Amino acid sequence: MxxxxxxxxxxxxxxxxGRAVAAALAARGAxxxxxxxxxxxxxxxxxxxxxxxxxxxxxEVDLAEPEACAQAVAAVLARHGRxxxxxxTVGGFAMAPIxxxxxxxxxxxxxxxLLTTANLFxxxxxxxxxxxxxxxxxxxxxxxxxAPAGMAAYxxxxxxxxxxxxxxxxxxKPTGLRVNALLPGTLDTPQNRAAMPEADPAGWVAPAQVxxxxxxxxxxxxxxxxxxxxxxxxxx
Numbered sequence: 657m658x659x660x661x662x663x664x665x666x667x668x669x670x671x672x673x674g675r676a677v678a679a680a681l682a683a684r685g686a687x688x689x690x691x692x693x694x695x696x697x698x699x700x701x702x703x704x705x706x707x708x709x710x711x712x713x714x715x716e717v718d719l720a721e722p723e724a725c726a727q728a729v730a731a732v733l734a735r736h737g738r739x740x741x742x743x744x745t746v747g748g749f750a751m752a753p754i755x756x757x758x759x760x761x762x763x764x765x766x767x768x769x770l771l772t773t774a775n776l777f778x779x780x781x782x783x784x785x786x787x788x789x790x791x792x793x794x795x796x797x798x799x800x801x802x803a804p805a806g807m808a809a810y811x812x813x814x815x816x817x818x819x820x821x822x823x824x825x826x827x828x829k830p831t832g833l834r835v836n837a838l839l840p841g842t843l844d845t846p847q848n849r850a851a852m853p854e855a856d857p858a859g860w861v862a863p864a865q866v867x868x869x870x871x872x873x874x875x876x877x878x879x880x881x882x883x884x885x886x887x888x889x890x891x892x
Contacts, residue, residue: 660684660685660740660875661685661686662686662687662738662739663686663687663732663739663741664681664687664688664689664742664743665689665691665729665732665743666681666690666742667691667692667719667746667772668691668745668746668747669690669691669692669698669701670690670692670698671745672843672846672847672863673745673840673863674692674745675863676863676864676867677866677867677870678690678711679705679864680867681743682706683706685707686741689712689714689736689739690711690712691714691719692714692715693717694716695715695716698713698715699715712736714728714731719772720771720775722775724775725775725780726779729779733783738783738787739780739790740789740790741790741792741874742776742777742790742792742793743870744772744773744776744792744795745795746768746772747768747769748764748768750765750809750810751806751807751810752806752808752809754806757808762809762812765809765810766813766816769813769814769816769817770813770820773794773821777792777824777835780792781828781833788831789833790833791878792835793836793838794817794836795837795838795840795866796817796818796821796837796838797839797840798839798840799811800816800818800839801815801818801885817837821837822883822885825882828882833882834878834881834882835882835883836881836883836884836886837884838866838869838870838886838888839885839886839888839889840861840866840888841859841860841861841887841888842855842857842859842860842861843861843862844857844861844863844890848860861889861890865888866888869886
């Protein structure tokens with residue numbers, strides 16, 4: 657894949673998927689703007705990337721707050737003058753039978769998954785419009801297409817993310833901006849292995865595989881793709 661241009665904002669960059677995305681982008685020459693709530697792991701991760709001097713850390717940003725998103729984007733523009741891409745990996749997961757799902761779980765899932773996406777996209781689209789090009793990538797879920805049992809709150813919030821991506825893609829077609837979503841299967845992470853010790857991770861998807869797909873959607877190789885909901889489900 658060709659090298660990537662311009663700064664790319666990666667949210668949740670200190671997490672398993674965010675780190676993989678940041679590493680894949682940096683390996684292709686992109687300037688990574690790594691955003692997360694906690695500063696120390698964020699800075700340590702950036703220091704290990706190729707070309708550490710070209711990258712930027714944004715810590716203690718609450719993406720559920722529109723003003724925090726606007727301030728983060730302003731900081732990117734102050735340093736780089738533009739924003740070429742966004743990969744939004746922030747999100748949350750919760751599971752319970754629907755009869756045992758309290759309103760607070762719905763609120764938490766919508767806040768973590770849908771509200772952060774809406775706030776971030778609102779702030780970044782405004783910054784990216786003048787260039788007439790750019791790519792935004794959200795992390796959806798297969799459960800957002802068809803809800804499994806026990807995942808009502810999570811699936812509903814991810815379905816909202818997918819509908820938001822589709823709406824943004826349609827409305828932004830005249831601007832040159834592209835908006836797509838990745839739909840990962842179960843990620844092969846230490847946390848998931850600990851939570852599901854009886855499961856066989858052979859069919860799970862590696863964060864690096866999702867990161868490769870994100871790099872493709874951000875790159876010019878995907879210039880004709882917008883509004884796509886791309887499954888990345890490994891062999892499960």
